[in-house]
Amino acid sequence: MRIGLTLRAGLVSLLLFGLFVGAWHIGTAGTGPAVKMDPEYAKLMGATATQGKSAMPGPAEVGARIWQHLKDPFYDRGTNDKGLGIQLAYSIARVLAGYLIAVAVAIPIGFLIGMSPLMSRALDPFIQILKPISPLAWMPLALYTIRDSGISAIFVIFICSVWPMLINTAFGVASVRREWLNVAKTLEMSPGRTAWRVILPAAAPTILTGMRISIGIAWLVIVAAEMLVGGTGIGYFVWNEWNNLSITNVITAILFIGVVGMALDQLMARLQHMVAYAD
Amino acid sequence: MTFDDPLDAERSLPARGCACGGHATQADHDRAVAASGDERLARIVQSAVVRALFPEERSRRAFLRAVGASTALAVIAQAFPLGMATEVFAQAAAPEKKDLKVGFIPITCATPIIMAHPMGFYSKHGLNVEVVKTAGWAVIRDKTLNKEYDAAHMLSPMPLAITLGAGSNPIPYTMPAVENINGQAITLAVKHKDKRDPKRWKGFKFAVPFDYSMHNYLLRYYVAEHGIDPDTDIQIRAIPPPEMVANLRADNIDGFLAPDPVNQRAVYDGVGFIHVLSKEIWDRHPCCAFAASKAFVTQMPNTYAALLKSIIDATAFASKPENRKQIAEAIAPANYLNQPVTVVEQVLTGTFADGLGNVRTVPDRIDFDPFPWHSFAVWIMTQMKRWGQIKGDVDYAKIAREVYLATDTARLMTEVGLTPPAATSKSFVVMGKTFDPAKPEDYVRSFAIKRAA
Numbered sequence: 111m112r113i114g115l116t117l118r119a120g121l122v123s124l125l126l127f128g129l130f131v132g133a134w135h136i137g138t139a140g141t142g143p144a145v146k147m148d149p150e151y152a153k154l155m156g157a158t159a160t161q162g163k164s165a166m167p168g169p170a171e172v173g174a175r176i177w178q179h180l181k182d183p184f185y186d187r188g189t190n191d192k193g194l195g196i197q198l199a200y201s202i203a204r205v206l207a208g209y210l211i212a213v214a215v216a217i218p219i220g221f222l223i224g225m226s227p228l229m230s231r232a233l234d235p236f237i238q239i240l241k242p243i244s245p246l247a248w249m250p251l252a253l254y255t256i257r258d259s260g261i262s263a264i265f266v267i268f269i270c271s272v273w274p275m276l277i278n279t280a281f282g283v284a285s286v287r288r289e290w291l292n293v294a295k296t297l298e299m300s301p302g303r304t305a306w307r308v309i310l311p312a313a314a315p316t317i318l319t320g321m322r323i324s325i326g327i328a329w330l331v332i333v334a335a336e337m338l339v340g341g342t343g344i345g346y347f348v349w350n351e352w353n354n355l356s357i358t359n360v361i362t363a364i365l366f367i368g369v370v371g372m373a374l375d376q377l378m379a380r381l382q383h384m385v386a387y388a389d
Numbered sequence: 390m391t392f393d394d395p396l397d398a399e400r401s402l403p404a405r406g407c408a409c410g411g412h413a414t415q416a417d418h419d420r421a422v423a424a425s426g427d428e429r430l431a432r433i434v435q436s437a438v439v440r441a442l443f444p445e446e447r448s449r450r451a452f453l454r455a456v457g458a459s460t461a462l463a464v465i466a467q468a469f470p471l472g473m474a475t476e477v478f479a480q481a482a483a484p485e486k487k488d489l490k491v492g493f494i495p496i497t498c499a500t501p502i503i504m505a506h507p508m509g510f511y512s513k514h515g516l517n518v519e520v521v522k523t524a525g526w527a528v529i530r531d532k533t534l535n536k537e538y539d540a541a542h543m544l545s546p547m548p549l550a551i552t553l554g555a556g557s558n559p560i561p562y563t564m565p566a567v568e569n570i571n572g573q574a575i576t577l578a579v580k581h582k583d584k585r586d587p588k589r590w591k592g593f594k595f596a597v598p599f600d601y602s603m604h605n606y607l608l609r610y611y612v613a614e615h616g617i618d619p620d621t622d623i624q625i626r627a628i629p630p631p632e633m634v635a636n637l638r639a640d641n642i643d644g645f646l647a648p649d650p651v652n653q654r655a656v657y658d659g660v661g662f663i664h665v666l667s668k669e670i671w672d673r674h675p676c677c678a679f680a681a682s683k684a685f686v687t688q689m690p691n692t693y694a695a696l697l698k699s700i701i702d703a704t705a706f707a708s709k710p711e712n713r714k715q716i717a718e719a720i721a722p723a724n725y726l727n728q729p730v731t732v733v734e735q736v737l738t739g740t741f742a743d744g745l746g747n748v749r750t751v752p753d754r755i756d757f758d759p760f761p762w763h764s765f766a767v768w769i770m771t772q773m774k775r776w777g778q779i780k781g782d783v784d785y786a787k788i789a790r791e792v793y794l795a796t797d798t799a800r801l802m803t804e805v806g807l808t809p810p811a812a813t814s815k816s817f818v819v820m821g822k823t824f825d826p827a828k829p830e831d832y833v834r835s836f837a838i839k840r841a842a
Contacts, residue, residue: 352635
């Protein structure tokens with residue numbers, strides 16, 4: 111029965127996909143009424159203007175483009191034209207840098223807040239004000255003060271991924287069951303040992319949830335940040351193709367962004383699974 | 390081609406006859422150019438010194454008439470070692486730094502900066518330059534101020550704005566070369582085909598690339614001349630050029646005054662039509678510029694000279710109509726402009742579809758001339774003042790001199806075999822109204838629609 115359900119779900123997914131692609135194909139196929147134009151003039155115009163061709167590419171075009179990118183993901187034709195693989199690698203490197211710094215900052219502070227009601231109250235207003243700020247709003251400030259666009263992008267990733275981890279860590283640490291802490295006290299464990307051996311394992315699932323949310327946000331933000339500063343990265347690729355009004359490439363990039371985002375999320379889900387425990 | 394003999398009492402240095410002003414006809418000029426060489430270099434140095442000694446044209450000629458050219462030269466050589474100065478100029482000193490980064494925005498205005506890379510103008514002058522595509526003007530400004538870029542493609546008003554501290558902290562900035570002249574246009578959405586009269590534009594939303602841009606000033610000037618107040622009757626917002634066509638298609642804006650290839654791209658995609666070319670507003674107006682911080686110019690003079698020489702060289706190459714097709718092919722790929730070749734070609738050759746069904750031929754739709762006229766700077770500052778971007782008294786002439794490095798450009802133009810104009814200021818006509826660079830304040834006051842008090 112279980113296999114049957116998976117199979118059926120798969121079939122429905124395929125059907126939906128087929129419907130979507132079919133509708134897409136029909137929606138974009140064909141050309142509008144051919145506009146009467148002087149041939150000299152028509153030579154200077156694009157297909158959208160001359161044949162009333164839809165500005166939206168069809169699924170076949172996008173498929174062909176994806177295949178092209180898959181065949182040669184690491185080409186390098188100069189500073190401003192690199193393969194999709196290289197661009198994705200730049201973006202992932204930036205996300206990881208910003209994200210790891212955020213982990214290093216958020217988890218210790220989260221512990222502090224979770225373990226000390228005083229610090230929790232004292233830091234609360236700052237967190238509440240800083241948390242809802244769109245990470246991109248930091249960009250001009252970062253560019254101006256850090257004076258380096260690469261580090262500014264990493265800073266933006268850092269600032270957007272720090273909050274979910276911080277809040278989740280604090281929450282996880284604060285809600286470790288009292289009895290377990292009491293047992294630790296009875297056994298005369300040092301505070302450091304308690305934090306490491308009792309609180310960390312107990313709070314780990316909550317912390318990992320925060321980390322999973324964060325990596326998702328970081329991946330969302332990097333695209334926008336790179337569109338802003340340019341140079342390298344998948345966000346720059348999207349911007350550069352937007353500049354060329356190449357919707358085909360933009361759609362291709364969107365799909366790749368989705369795939370990488372899913373991979374990152376699945377990775378965190380694995381980790382989360384590893385630290386889960388039954389109460 | 391050289392500055393002609395500055396020691397000739399009968400000669401007038403300001404322009405007359407040929408391009409350099411020294412010959413009766415262009416043919417004489419060309420013949421003289423062919424004969425030049427070492428002698429030319431000596432002339433350049435003499436000329437610079439004589440000009441410095443006699444800023445007044447009349448007193449120079451009076452002096453030379455009184456003592457004669459050879460005596461004058463001997464007297465000057467006593468005080469100033471002309472021979473040595475000539476040698477210093479002749480030795481092309483090695484650049485202090487070879488690997489440079491230059492930022493650009495993907496528009497045809499940047500043609501000299503971009504093409505110098507694939508067509509080898511940088512390497513010809515001993516530099517290894519990386520040209521980096523940048524997302525917008527604010528970012529290019531910040532990256533240049535952060536020293537991530539050694540020099541950059543900017544809008545010609547930006548170095549003035551940066552120096553004046555409008556829109557950023559005041560930092561001494563220089564603009565040693567204009568990249569292109571003309572090359573912009575007002576494009577309107579196709580649905581406004583019948584609204585060609587600007588008086589009917591009330592309520593329109595327009596886009597310009599940046600607040601401190603020729604585009605902003607030209608659009609404001611154009612509508613104001615038609616009695617439309619650009620601040621209250623229409624809306625003008627800054628949108629980076631690459632995003633303009635997408636916004637026009639999405640109906641977010643009614644039109645834009647933008648650099649090419651944006652205008653031609655809107656036509657190519659059947660989204661808009663070209664209402665007027667900017668050359669029809671002000672023929673031979675400057676647009677984009679090559680800019681560097683003053684620190685770069687003073688700390689690395691040889692690198693700066695080599696870089697500027699490459700740009701001037703490229704500009705000269707681009708100014709020849711027969712080279713334009715080749716340039717279009719070189720700069721259209723994804724690494725540079727990332728546009729269909731035919732769009733770039735239409736812009737550069739000036740044979741283009743206007744979006745209304747006509748093929749127009751305007752060979753100087755865009756042209757390239759590196760000379761940073763001081764009067765350009767003064768005009769730009771009058772418009773900044775007119776629209777309230779800068780307040781109070783402005784020392785127009787001084788800032789123009791400090792930012793627009795016309796003398797450097799003139800010297801390097803001669804070195805690469807071009808003809809710099811004899812003066813650094815000229816009067817010009819914008820929409821039928823003459824601008825006198827000597828009277829900027831009167832000019833600002835003369836407008837009916839303005840923000841300045």
